[in-house]
Amino acid sequence: VTHLIRRARPDEVDTVAAMWTEAGQWLATIGSDQWQYPARTERIGASIAAGDECWLVEDAGGLVATLTLDGHADPEFWRPADDPGAALYVHRMVVRRAAAGAGLGSALLDWAGARAERAGRAWLRLDAWRTNARLRSYYERQGFALVRVVELAHRRSGALYQRPAGVRLRRGPPLLG
Ligand SMILES: CC(C)(COP(=O)(O)OP(=O)(O)OC[C@H]1O[C@@H](n2cnc3c(N)ncnc32)[C@H](O)[C@@H]1OP(=O)(O)O)[C@@H](O)C(=O)NCCC(=O)NCCS
Numbered sequence: 001v002t003h004l005i006r007r008a009r010p011d012e013v014d015t016v017a018a019m020w021t022e023a024g025q026w027l028a029t030i031g032s033d034q035w036q037y038p039a040r041t042e043r044i045g046a047s048i049a050a051g052d053e054c055w056l057v058e059d060a061g062g063l064v065a066t067l068t069l070d071g072h073a074d075p076e077f078w079r080p081a082d083d084p085g086a087a088l089y090v091h092r093m094v095v096r097r098a099a100a101g102a103g104l105g106s107a108l109l110d111w112a113g114a115r116a117e118r119a120g121r122a123w124l125r126l127d128a129w130r131t132n133a134r135l136r137s138y139y140e141r142q143g144f145a146l147v148r149v150v151e152l153a154h155r156r157s158g159a160l161y162q163r164p165a166g167v168r169l170r171r172g173p174p175l176l177g
Contacts, residue, residue, distance in 0.1 A: 001059050001060065001173065002060070002176060003057050003059050003064070003107070003173050003174065003175050003176065004057065004058050004059070004175070004176050004177075005055055005056070005057050005108075005111060005175040005176065005177055006055065006056055006058070006177075007051065007052060007054065007055060007056075008048045008054040008055060008056050008066070010045075010048055010049065012048065012056065013041055013045045013048060014041070015056070015063065016048070016056070016092070017039035017041050017044055018039075019063065019066050019094045019096060020035065020039045020044075020066075020092055020094055021038075022094075022096065022097075023035060023094045023096075024036060024037075026097055032129075032132060033131070033156070034129040034132055034156070044068075044092070047068045047070060047091075050070065053068050053070040054066070054068045054092075055067055055069065057104065057108070057175060059099070064095065064096050064098070064099035065093075065094060065095045065096065065099065065105075065108060066092065066093070066094050067090055067091070067092060067093040067094070067108050067112065068090070068091040068092045068093075069088050069089070069090055069091075069115060069116075070088065070089060070091070071085070071087075071089065071119075071121075072089055072091075073085075073087065073089055073125070074089075074127060076150070076152060076155060077127050077150050077157075077158055077160055078125075078160070082147070085121075086121055086122045086123055087116065087122065087123035087124065087125040087162065088112065088116035088119060088121050088123075088124060088165075089126060089127075090109070090112055090124065090125070090126040091126070093105065093126075095108075102172065102173060103171045103172030103173065105138075105142070105172070106142055106169055106172040107171070107172025107173055107174070107175050108172075108175070109142055109163070109169070110167075110168045110169060110170065110172070111175050112124055113163065113164075113165045113166065113167055113168065114165075114168070116165035117165040117166055121165055122164065122165055123162045123163070123165055124162065124163050124164075124165050124167075125147075125160070125161065125162040125163075126139070126144075126160075126161055126162075127150075127157045127158055127159065127160050127161075128157060128159040128160075128161060129157050129159070130149050130151070130156065130157060130159040131156070132159075136159055136161075139161050140161075142163070142169065143163050143167050143169060144161035144162060144163045145161065145162060146159065146160070146161055147160040147161060147162055148160055
């Protein structure tokens, strides 16, 4: 199966939002409280409008995954001492259930690391839902190290992870640009 990765188009805000919502619905079925709020379409729109931040993966059957990759270090989580400019940050990574389990998430993280490296950044970073042990162990299996857990009452995310931008695990299918 060939996987193509491309920028999301301006008319695909709802498409990306629907993939995120669908992931939230799956998360609810496995008993997670992650992503149980409406999709933030204005943020999705802004990342698409930026031109090279919001990405979609498709195979012959259609869309299978999305992620957003940008330089936005959430100031509630990342501190000046972390050198926020030294990384690109992964947001809203989703692999649709029908395509899950084939290593696509791992391939997306390799791809994101390569982009970070090309942008001259030393790290690939993300913040994960801090109470979600399964998600956190997923990232640990993907070679991410826990930086720290930020506990803010109004935020459910805050488990901060990073991996050197140069890491390639090569566990998933190739993503063609
Ligand atoms: C994370 C994700 C992109 C990885 O996709 P993938 O490479 O195809 O890997 P899988 O979906 O098979 O996930 C790997 C394992 O982690 C588990 N997992 C993934 N995301 C999880 C989550 N948010 N909460 C709990 N478990 C999760 C899966 O159930 C699976 O467990 P298993 O091996 O016991 O079956 C995909 O699982 C996903 O879209 N998850 C929901 C959205 C999400 O949490 N994104 C990351 C936000 S920081």
